[in-house]
Amino acid sequence: QLQLVESGGGLVQPGGSLRLSCTTSGFTLNYNAIAWLRQAPGKEREGISCISSNGSRRNYADSVKGRFTISRDNAKNTVFLQMDSLKPDDTAVYYCAAGRMAMCLPSISGGMEYWGKGTLVTVSS
Secondary structure (H helix, E strand, C coil), X not given: CCCCEEECCEEECCCCCEEEXXXXXXXXXXXXXXXXXXXXXCXXXXXXXEECXXXXXXXXXXXXXXXXXXXXXXXXXXEEEEECCCCHHHCEEEEEEEECCCCCCCCCCCCEEEECCCEEEEECC
16 A cells, blocks of 8 residues: 655744655555645644646645745655744644555545645744
8 A cells, every 4th residue: 555654744934844745655646646635623624735747737725825845756656845934823833644656636635645744844933
């Protein structure tokens, strides 16, 4: 079974940056659309970005547009989420997820079937 692993979370001050990584072992992600989602305490899970299998199409939630950048390196079987200008409201557990399809659906979390366990991002001074 495909198991995704996130890394790169931690504590950062407001205005700072972090880069999250998502990878797996034993499977290639090269044919899968990959999404990043987050869940803050007491809130519903939010889809924040998705990238198509070849990286040509990227979607962002309005809450992160212009601050976060999703990318992928298929040679390294890894998807990244560069997070800049972080705010306290960005504090959440961040998850990556993979779908069987190559293209992202209009709903960022749509079609995602394989999930990681998440990495915690805390934005605080």
